Amino acid sequence: MDGHDHSGPVDGGEGGTRTVFLASEVERLSAPSFELEVVRGPDKGTRISRDGIMLRAGSSPDNDLVLSDDTVSRQHFRIEATERGNRIRDLGSKNGILVDSLAVADAWLPPSCRITAGNTQLKYKEGRERVDLELTTGSRLGELVGASPQMRHLFAMIQRIARTDATVLVEGESGTGKELTARALHDLSPRGKGPFEIVDCSAIPESIIESELFGHVKGAFTGAVAARKGIIESAAGGTVFMDELGELPLALQGKLLRLIERREVKAVGSDSSREVDVRIVAATNRNLKEEVAQGNFREDLYYRLAVVKLRIPPLRERPEDIPLLADHFLDQFSRRDKKRYTLPHSELSRLCTWAFPGNVRELRNVIERACLLSDGVELDVDLQTRPPVMQPGVPDFDHYLSLPYKDAKDALVSSFEEKYWTRLLDLCGGNISEASRRGGIHRKSLEYLIKKFK
Numbered sequence: 001m002d003g004h005d006h007s008g009p010v011d012g013g014e015g016g017t018r019t020v021f022l023a024s025e026v027e028r029l030s031a032p033s034f035e036l037e038v039v040r041g042p043d044k045g046t047r048i049s050r051d052g053i054m055l056r057a058g059s060s061p062d063n064d065l066v067l068s069d070d071t072v073s074r075q076h077f078r079i080e081a082t083e084r085g086n087r088i089r090d091l092g093s094k095n096g097i098l099v100d101s102l103a104v105a106d107a108w109l110p111p112s113c114r115i116t117a118g119n120t121q122l123k124y125k126e127g128r129e130r131v132d133l134e135l136t137t138g139s140r141l142g143e144l145v146g147a148s149p150q151m152r153h154l155f156a157m158i159q160r161i162a163r164t165d166a167t168v169l170v171e172g173e174s175g176t177g178k179e180l181t182a183r184a185l186h187d188l189s190p191r192g193k194g195p196f197e198i199v200d201c202s203a204i205p206e207s208i209i210e211s212e213l214f215g216h217v218k219g220a221f222t223g224a225v226a227a228r229k230g231i232i233e234s235a236a237g238g239t240v241f242m243d244e245l246g247e248l249p250l251a252l253q254g255k256l257l258r259l260i261e262r263r264e265v266k267a268v269g270s271d272s273s274r275e276v277d278v279r280i281v282a283a284t285n286r287n288l289k290e291e292v293a294q295g296n297f298r299e300d301l302y303y304r305l306a307v308v309k310l311r312i313p314p315l316r317e318r319p320e321d322i323p324l325l326a327d328h329f330l331d332q333f334s335r336r337d338k339k340r341y342t343l344p345h346s347e348l349s350r351l352c353t354w355a356f357p358g359n360v361r362e363l364r365n366v367i368e369r370a371c372l373l374s375d376g377v378e379l380d381v382d383l384q385t386r387p388p389v390m391q392p393g394v395p396d397f398d399h400y401l402s403l404p405y406k407d408a409k410d411a412l413v414s415s416f417e418e419k420y421w422t423r424l425l426d427l428c429g430g431n432i433s434e435a436s437r438r439g440g441i442h443r444k445s446l447e448y449l450i451k452k453f454k
Contacts, residue, residue: 026134026156029053029149031081032111033127041120042068053133053153054080054313057117058091061287062171071095071118078317079124080149081133085109086126091317093117134160142184144177145328148318154181154310161308162188167260169245169305170283172312174434175361178283181312182241185281194238197231202244202433202443210252216268232265232276239279244433245305246286246297253298256280260304285434315356315363322352325360329367330379341371347381361429418453421446 036055038046048055048065057065060074067076073093080087090097090105098116099107115122134156139147141155161168162185170178179198186196204212211221215230232240242248248256259265260280264273282305291297315322326343334341343351356362370379421435428434436446 029133030130033129033131037123069120076117143180146321148321150313166308168281168308173314174431175359176312182281186239195235197235197240200243202247214265217270242282245282246284257301315359333371358427
């Protein structure tokens with residue numbers, strides 16, 4: 001990079017052209033190295049060292065330090081690198097954190113101390129070395145936007161990795177921008193002028209996904225009246241972004257491993273393989289380590305993918321980016337609608353305190369909905385998380401009393417199901433796999449309900 005932001009029209013597929021903003025030059029952040037050791041609690045003896053800009057601790061398996069203590073919150077605290085030193089922040093845990101004997105929400109850590117979370121105590125000790133971390137000076141990369149240290153570190157990593165031909169695994173919750181990350185990797189790579197193909201592994205029926213990916217020969221199965229090239233070969237010279245990789249059937253994971261290791265594909269019904277020059281960028285919001293442990297994902301494929309991992313932080317970990325993102329979306333919709341939308345300070349303050357379980361996609365939807373419903377240019381944002389619950393005695397409930405009990409119960413349950421899944425799908429940006437996981441039902445069951453309620 002030459003130190004300046006660049007803009008230019010790039011083919012955006014169905015949407016015509018899109019403008020790409022490349023991040024500016026890279027600077028270095030130097031922070032003390034450190035080690036954490038669990039000295040009290042169920043995980044006593046566990047040790048971890050920081051190797052990135054942030055270390056996250058909690059009971060959720062997607063943390064860097066996973067604690068099995070049931071008094072520890074899923075996302076309990078994080079330690080982040082700064083030029084001044086290492087900073088600890090409570091992530092809204094149910095029982096807080098102590099640094100030595102002092103309760104803190106946000107504090108600079110001394111060179112050595114004890115950190116208490118629930119019934120777990122950890123020894124924190126800084127090393128003599130300092131860790132040098134790269135951050136971009138710009139706040140945009142491709143269509144990704146963020147000025148927080150986490151995002152600027154991600155931008156620097158993308159710029160560095162894009163120059164290689166390495167397979168990349170992008171991890172992040174639904175709505176964080178995994179596809180935009182993959183596109184930035186492609187656009188900044190030597191393959192940038194080649195094809196960029198997207199495969200949603202959760203959206204293609206299992207019966208046809210092998211043919212969709214690898215193609216088929218004439219007569220391979222009923223209906224195969226002609227040979228057909230698969231998505232992988234169609235992307236030759238470019239990049240294939242495989243979203244929701246955790247949904248890929250086990251039977252096909254071996255073929256994907258062969259593609260990554262040997263750069264070759266075998267069409268359905270063919271006896272021979274063909275070489276193909278393509279880069280794979282995979283993404284998942286599942287914990288693939290857990291999927292491997294449960295036998296749902298091949299271990300050899302996981303380790304082949306996990307050589308280069310990029311984690312996109314959820315929006316709740318970088319609330320300082322909300323004003324910048326809000327301005328970005330306001331500008332988009334202002335240009336689209338030929339208006340100049342503004343967000344009052346009071347509304348922006350509300351946005352900055354919201355958890356956004358649907359991440360950047362949810363924020364974008366909130367801003368867009370406010371623009372569409374606005375009578376003027378000043379916006380009111382709607383941050384309702386769920387529809388109101390009907391209570392006996394209110395008019396919405398009274399008509400059920402005129403029905404037999406069983407009919408009333410069936411109608412009420414059906415009404416609840418429709419409202420529940422409509423709202424949850426909205427929060428998940430229409431991602432059926434994510435909504436089914438959050439709602440605790442099988443994806444096929446949710447697909448049935450979607451058809452039921454049209």
